[in-house]
Amino acid sequence: MKDTKEDSEFTFYSEVKSSRKMQKEKILDESFKKAERSKGIKAEDKKGITKKQPFLKLGIFFIIIAVIALVIINFLPWFFIRYDAEYGTIQEFYYKDFKNKDDSYYQSLENIFDSQCTNYTINSNNFIGISKDDFFKGPKISSNAFYVLILSGLIFTIISIIDYLRHYSKIIISIIHSLFATTGVVIGTFIILSNLKFLSVHFIIFFNKAFIETSGATNIRFIFFAPLFLIIISIAIVLISVITININLRELDKKRKSRITSLDK
Amino acid sequence: MERRDLVKNSQRLTFWIILLSIVGLVLISLFPWISISEMDEVKEDLVFNLEMMKKSDNQAINDIARQIEIINVSLWSLIILGLISLIGATIHSSGKYLIMGQVLLMVGCVMIISSIFTLHVHLSVYTNIEEHLIISSMDLFPHIKYSFILLITSIVIFICSAVYVVLIIFNLVDTIKNILKSKIETSHIPDQIEHNEPVTNIDDKDVELKEIFREKIKNKNVQKKESRNINQNMDNINKSKGKTKSPFKDEKTHENKVEEQIIKSKQDNKISEKSDIIPKEKHIDKIPSNLENPLKGIPLTVKCPRCRYVFPIEKTKKEIKIECPKCGKTGTLKT
Numbered sequence: 001m002k003d004t005k006e007d008s009e010f011t012f013y014s015e016v017k018s019s020r021k022m023q024k025e026k027i028l029d030e031s032f033k034k035a036e037r038s039k040g041i042k043a044e045d046k047k048g049i050t051k052k053q054p055f056l057k058l059g060i061f062f063i064i065i066a067v068i069a070l071v072i073i074n075f076l077p078w079f080f081i082r083y084d085a086e087y088g089t090i091q092e093f094y095y096k097d098f099k100n101k102d103d104s105y106y107q108s109l110e111n112i113f114d115s116q117c118t119n120y121t122i123n124s125n126n127f128i129g130i131s132k133d134d135f136f137k138g139p140k141i142s143s144n145a146f147y148v149l150i151l152s153g154l155i156f157t158i159i160s161i162i163d164y165l166r167h168y169s170k171i172i173i174s175i176i177h178s179l180f181a182t183t184g185v186v187i188g189t190f191i192i193l194s195n196l197k198f199l200s201v202h203f204i205i206f207f208n209k210a211f212i213e214t215s216g217a218t219n220i221r222f223i224f225f226a227p228l229f230l231i232i233i234s235i236a237i238v239l240i241s242v243i244t245i246n247i248n249l250r251e252l253d254k255k256r257k258s259r260i261t262s263l264d265k
Numbered sequence: 266m267e268r269r270d271l272v273k274n275s276q277r278l279t280f281w282i283i284l285l286s287i288v289g290l291v292l293i294s295l296f297p298w299i300s301i302s303e304m305d306e307v308k309e310d311l312v313f314n315l316e317m318m319k320k321s322d323n324q325a326i327n328d329i330a331r332q333i334e335i336i337n338v339s340l341w342s343l344i345i346l347g348l349i350s351l352i353g354a355t356i357h358s359s360g361k362y363l364i365m366g367q368v369l370l371m372v373g374c375v376m377i378i379s380s381i382f383t384l385h386v387h388l389s390v391y392t393n394i395e396e397h398l399i400i401s402s403m404d405l406f407p408h409i410k411y412s413f414i415l416l417i418t419s420i421v422i423f424i425c426s427a428v429y430v431v432l433i434i435f436n437l438v439d440t441i442k443n444i445l446k447s448k449i450e451t452s453h454i455p456d457q458i459e460h461n462e463p464v465t466n467i468d469d470k471d472v473e474l475k476e477i478f479r480e481k482i483k484n485k486n487v488q489k490k491e492s493r494n495i496n497q498n499m500d501n502i503n504k505s506k507g508k509t510k511s512p513f514k515d516e517k518t519h520e521n522k523v524e525e526q527i528i529k530s531k532q533d534n535k536i537s538e539k540s541d542i543i544p545k546e547k548h549i550d551k552i553p554s555n556l557e558n559p560l561k562g563i564p565l566t567v568k569c570p571r572c573r574y575v576f577p578i579e580k581t582k583k584e585i586k587i588e589c590p591k592c593g594k595t596g597t598l599k600t
Contacts, residue, residue, distance in 0.1 A: 185283075
């Protein structure tokens with residue numbers, strides 16, 4: 001009986017086995033980590049191999065915003081004017097190419113933009129800074145700038161699609177991203193500056209009120225709808241592009257630092 | 266100041282230069298520049314903005330407008346150069362294409378010429394306006410002339426670009442020094458890595474990383490050469506096999522084992538070459554020898570309940586009698 005009791009105490013040494021297994025695993029892990037370090041691969045980078053690259057949407061943003069801007073240029077009134085003439089108060093919306101609903105404009109309105117009074121000593125015949133020509137040239141310049149933006153957006157979207165399928169290096173894509181963002185900054189700034197002359201009219205009207213009233217129109221009020229919206233859109237383009245450049249810079253800097261810290265470990 | 270800080274500060278300065286240039290361009294076309302006293306039908310001051318000045322019949326006003334146009338162009342050049350420098354900084358911070366990044370950062374140094382030119386033209390516009398008796402600078406606020414505000418903008422741009430140039434020059438000198446240093450120390454780098462010496466400069470680490478990868482590639486090539494030699498040897502063995510047959514069975518089995526091992530190692534090499542992930546088994550330095558059971562049959566490990574001695578046994582039946590080799594305790598093991 002005693003023997004049988006003692007017999008049952010002989011057991012498989014599972015604990016030792018498991019501890020040995022654990023030891024083996026530990027050795028494996030350590031050596032694996034060592035190998036990784038010597039190769040410069042970090043755990044995060046390894047995830048990146050299997051992880052799908054994010055689809056960059058800057059190109060799509062450019063295209064959408066440019067299409068909206070083109071709609072604004074073509075269908076939104078370029079300015080609204082309200083003034084008191086001899087025959088009553090006139091208020092009208094004018095679209096691009098200086099066209100209103102009836103396709104006609106009053107003489108007094110023409111006098112506001114291109115004054116016929118030349119009996120002053122120094123001043124020109126222009127009192128508010130813009131002429132009728134600006135409503136022909138301005139929309140064309142802005143439209144062309146937005147077409148260029150659409151083109152750059154399309155090119156960038158195609159590059160993004162190719163990258164999504166073929167998984168290019170993150171560094172190259174970040175540099176391309178920054179390049180297109182730079183294009184956005186340049187185009188946005190150009191559109192802002194080409195439409196600013198319309199906004200500056202408000203200041204000129206305030207200062208040159210007495211001279212403008214000699215044209216026969218008093219109490220003039222202007223609202224430049226399309227230029228105002230175009231400037232807002234362009235500011236958005238510039239801001240987003242600058243933020244994109246900044247994000248890319250930080251991301252690349254982080255990536256570079258993480259690569260170096262992986263070497264230190 | 267560290268090299269990374271130099272590049273980061275230059276980035277910040279570039280942002281400021283771009284921002285100030287855009288502000289300058291906006292201010293130029295938004296607000297009126299000059300005023301002229303009219304004494305004819307209306308006896309008041311007529312105010313001119315840039316667009317009005319361009320369309321004016323007066324020669325003096327036209328000249329000022331042309332000068333302001335030149336300022337416009339130089340501010341645009343500042344924006345474009347600043348953006349080029351930003352791209353350079355982006356490339357530089359990526360750690361790859363360092364030379365290209367450095368070149369683009371150097372191109373940004375042209376900003377100093379552009380800012381000097383802007384400042385010069387601004388000053389001449391300022392003096393031109395002051396020289397004319399009939400033309401006066403526009404006062405946006407009492408005692409603050411508009412052209413003076415713009416002049417301050419171009420002065421700040423000039424200071425920023427000057428600091429930028431200084432930073433880039435320091436950065437360039439540092440880079441040249443590091444390149445020369447790395448060229449001298451290339452032969453000692455492997456020793457440094459073995460001893461785990463702390464690396465102080467981040468860009469030095471980049472150079473070291475490259476060196477390590479170069480060494481790895483070299484090692485790979487050596488491994489490939491070795492595997493080629495093994496293949497050749499194998500071919501020779503196969504040829505000799507065809508001609509002479511060994512009379513001993515053991516030898517044959519030994520050869521087969523060697524063949525199997527070589528085929529296995531070849532397969533492993535192929536897998537490791539294809540993937541970046543290193544197979545775990547390849548990097549075990551030493552597996553403890555006592556893990557392998559030398560006994561034949563089904564190897565088991567048993568622990569003595571008395572002396573806690575662990576010893577290997579060979580299982581042949583369901584119930585086996587065991588005697589502890591250390592203390593001599595006997596018993597049976599049931600499974």
